[in-house]
Amino acid sequence: MATIKDIAKLAGVSVTTVSRALNGYSDVNAKTRQKIEQIAKEIEYSPNALARSLVMKQTRTIGLLVSGLSREGAKDNIVFDVLTGINEYCGAQDYDLVLFNTTSSKQKEKTYAQLCRERRVEGVIVQGIKKDDPYLIEIFESNIPCVLIDVPVENETTGYITTDNVDGSMKAVRYLAELGHTNIAMINGHDQAFVSKERRKGFELGMLEQGLPIRNDWIVNGEYAELKAEQVGQELLSEYPEISAVFCASDLMALGVMRAAKQMGKKVPEELSIIGYDDITLASYVTPALTTIAQDTFRMGYAAAELLIGILKQTEESRVRLIENELKIRETTKEKT
Amino acid sequence: MATIKDIAKLAGVSVTTVSRALNGYSDVNAKTRQKIEQIAKEIEYSPNALARSLVMKQTRTIGLLVSGLSREGAKDNIVFDVLTGINEYCGAQDYDLVLFNTTSSKQKEKTYAQLCRERRVEGVIVQGIKKDDPYLIEIFESNIPCVLIDVPVENETTGYITTDNVDGSMKAVRYLAELGHTNIAMINGHDQAFVSKERRKGFELGMLEQGLPIRNDWIVNGEYAELKAEQVGQELLSEYPEISAVFCASDLMALGVMRAAKQMGKKVPEELSIIGYDDITLASYVTPALTTIAQDTFRMGYAAAELLIGILKQTEESRVRLIENELKIRETTKEKT
DNA sequence: TTGAAAGCGCTAACAC
DNA sequence: GTGTTAGCGCTTTCAA
Numbered sequence: 140m141a142t143i144k145d146i147a148k149l150a151g152v153s154v155t156t157v158s159r160a161l162n163g164y165s166d167v168n169a170k171t172r173q174k175i176e177q178i179a180k181e182i183e184y185s186p187n188a189l190a191r192s193l194v195m196k197q198t199r200t201i202g203l204l205v206s207g208l209s210r211e212g213a214k215d216n217i218v219f220d221v222l223t224g225i226n227e228y229c230g231a232q233d234y235d236l237v238l239f240n241t242t243s244s245k246q247k248e249k250t251y252a253q254l255c256r257e258r259r260v261e262g263v264i265v266q267g268i269k270k271d272d273p274y275l276i277e278i279f280e281s282n283i284p285c286v287l288i289d290v291p292v293e294n295e296t297t298g299y300i301t302t303d304n305v306d307g308s309m310k311a312v313r314y315l316a317e318l319g320h321t322n323i324a325m326i327n328g329h330d331q332a333f334v335s336k337e338r339r340k341g342f343e344l345g346m347l348e349q350g351l352p353i354r355n356d357w358i359v360n361g362e363y364a365e366l367k368a369e370q371v372g373q374e375l376l377s378e379y380p381e382i383s384a385v386f387c388a389s390d391l392m393a394l395g396v397m398r399a400a401k402q403m404g405k406k407v408p409e410e411l412s413i414i415g416y417d418d419i420t421l422a423s424y425v426t427p428a429l430t431t432i433a434q435d436t437f438r439m440g441y442a443a444a445e446l447l448i449g450i451l452k453q454t455e456e457s458r459v460r461l462i463e464n465e466l467k468i469r470e471t472t473k474e475k476t
Numbered sequence: 477m478a479t480i481k482d483i484a485k486l487a488g489v490s491v492t493t494v495s496r497a498l499n500g501y502s503d504v505n506a507k508t509r510q511k512i513e514q515i516a517k518e519i520e521y522s523p524n525a526l527a528r529s530l531v532m533k534q535t536r537t538i539g540l541l542v543s544g545l546s547r548e549g550a551k552d553n554i555v556f557d558v559l560t561g562i563n564e565y566c567g568a569q570d571y572d573l574v575l576f577n578t579t580s581s582k583q584k585e586k587t588y589a590q591l592c593r594e595r596r597v598e599g600v601i602v603q604g605i606k607k608d609d610p611y612l613i614e615i616f617e618s619n620i621p622c623v624l625i626d627v628p629v630e631n632e633t634t635g636y637i638t639t640d641n642v643d644g645s646m647k648a649v650r651y652l653a654e655l656g657h658t659n660i661a662m663i664n665g666h667d668q669a670f671v672s673k674e675r676r677k678g679f680e681l682g683m684l685e686q687g688l689p690i691r692n693d694w695i696v697n698g699e700y701a702e703l704k705a706e707q708v709g710q711e712l713l714s715e716y717p718e719i720s721a722v723f724c725a726s727d728l729m730a731l732g733v734m735r736a737a738k739q740m741g742k743k744v745p746e747e748l749s750i751i752g753y754d755d756i757t758l759a760s761y762v763t764p765a766l767t768t769i770a771q772d773t774f775r776m777g778y779a780a781a782e783l784l785i786g787i788l789k790q791t792e793e794s795r796v797r798l799i800e801n802e803l804k805i806r807e808t809t810k811e812k813t
Numbered sequence: 814t815t816g817a818a819a820g821c822g823c824t825a826a827c828a829c
Numbered sequence: 830g831t832g833t834t835a836g837c838g839c840t841t842t843c844a845a
Binding site for chain 1: 821822824
């Protein structure tokens with residue numbers, strides 16, 4: 140593979156000159172430059188980013204730590220959307236992305252900092268990390284610039300992207316209350332997710348605001364899984380037939396509840412209103428189409444990359460970006476009769 | 477950031493010894509090794525993969541060239557699934573993945589080989605590339621090991637993964653014929669995709685096999701897009717109301733046709749049978765659930781990584797991997813009445 | 814069992 | 830404008 144040395148030899152100049160010419164420095168004779176560029180093209184030279192990074196101490200590379208990069212992740216397209224957003228902005232800024240293997244057994248032995256430092260990534264975007272993940276503390280303690288998706292951690296080098304989950308959930312409750320529902324249950328995710336807490340809080344605040352009673356036995360965990368939500372939903376709905384509306388902390392769980400209702404012969408939305416959270420692709424395609432609190436996951440990814448690169452360039456003061464969410468009314472909600 | 481030099485100094489040995497100790501060579505005194513490992517831990521040393529790669533001339537990195545990493549790609553989860561499969565195998569083999577930016581305007585100026593050589597990736601997996609993409613020729617001509625998804629190109633360093641699209645399409649036709657359908661139309665993708673040709677061929681072969689007439693005006697392009705398929709589907713179905721079954725080259729297009737049918741008041745499957753291709757997540761969630769030719773996209777990704785790494789290690793003779801497909805009978809197909 | 818020295822391909826002072 | 834030189838952090842002969 141051709142190097143600048145080869146070019147230097149062919150052009151009869153020093154490697155320094157070649158380096159300068161190829162990097163567009165001004166202090167190079169126009170003729171020399173032309174000759175060098177000509178030769179570079181001829182021998183199909185491509186700069187060795189490794190060598191350059193080694194001496195420049197920057198790689199223009201961002202690491203990606205994604206937990207949901209698994210088969211199940213395909214159902215909700217969240218991980219994918221975020222990734223797409225990240226890719227979009229990083230591409231525009233000429234940063235490359237490296238996907239870290241957290242799946243690998245070998246890799247799991249490495250600490251977070253090791254993972255990052257080895258590859259000399261300039262920053263990291265972390266997605267789908269849980270509260271109890273040991274990496275989380277490391278992320279906070281290390282001084283590697285990092286942006287987390289939906290995990291509120293903040294310091295000099297760490298920031299995060301999220302939506303207002305409290306407000307989002309309140310919107311859902313408010314809408315259900317507007318429709319005349321008073322017996323509202325909630326299927327929440329699991330305790331290892333930060334957003335769960337928030338969504339629950341929003342649910343409770345919303346109920347309070349609407350003067351509705353909060354019943355702890357009407358708030359159950361669905362583990363963010365469709366099947367689990369179907370099970371607990373069925374239990375809940377058969378034990379308390381008076382429940383007329385369910386707010387779910389994810390669309391996938393809402394789909395589970397829809398299935399539960401169907402099996403029990405409970406008509407949605409006539410006998411049961413359901414609101415989900417996320418607005419995944421499936422939400423608008425199922426029948427009846429799911430009313431949900433929509434998050435713009437693409438923008439979350441885009442903003443994450445924006446924030447991270449802002450931190451890297453030190454042009455960014457803030458460490459938090461809040462993305463809007465929005466109630467999308469579709470067909471699973473209806474006035475209480 | 478700590479280097480082996482630092483360790484050497486602290487341990488009172490040479491960098492050579494440190495390097496050997498840390499890389500598990502046998503010719504190092506047990507005590508020396510222990511001391512070195514101890515110090516390495518203390519000063520939080522992580523090896524600089526850049527420096528190592530520079531001298532070792534291998535990066536344990538695989539490049540990913542993905543065209544469908546865009547917002548629309550989220551609807552069919554194909555790109556994501558393939559990515560997941562790739563990630564799985566590469567993780568197990570301790571390879572890292574770098575996502576190339578083909579989106580960026582800057583990057584588009586670079587040739588394929590430049591992109592790869594700059595980062596010194598050992599191989600590349602290419603997904604979603606079209607026939608008319610200038611990169612394609614480069615891929616073939618360059619000697620960088622490469623595996624393509626669904627693009628039949630083969631030489632010493634290039635291989636591909638695909639499913640038997642001809643056979644898959646024949647299965648679809650055969651099933652429709654079994655159900656008594658004779659007036660079968662096809663919505664195909666666009667001409668820039670290799671699979672389109674194959675699926676069309678399979679369709680025609682299937683029709684021939686079943687002794688059914690192939691009508692060219694009953695084969696139309698839906699550009700692999702839901703909306704486009706809805707439009708052309710509507711035109712087709714209203715012009716030829718005798719069509720009782722439609723085979724679509726993708727699930728997304730099948731959804732479009734379902735919508736078209738709905739708008740025209742044509743009942744699916746009673747008045748119109750529809751078969752899709754891919755088995756995306758949506759397929760099993762829509763109502764009625766879509767009958768389709770299922771491809772295991774996760775396995776395609778996994779196999780692609782497997783093949784590529786096989787080529788890299790020179791343990792692989794073949795350059796092609798064929799993944800099974802399967803007819804999944806659901807609710808959009810029914811006997812012709 | 815260990816070390817000195819060379820070199821991977823590149824950039825960047827500092828001369829000239 | 831251009832070249833000399835040193836050095837980024839690591840591995841690897843070759844000698845000792």
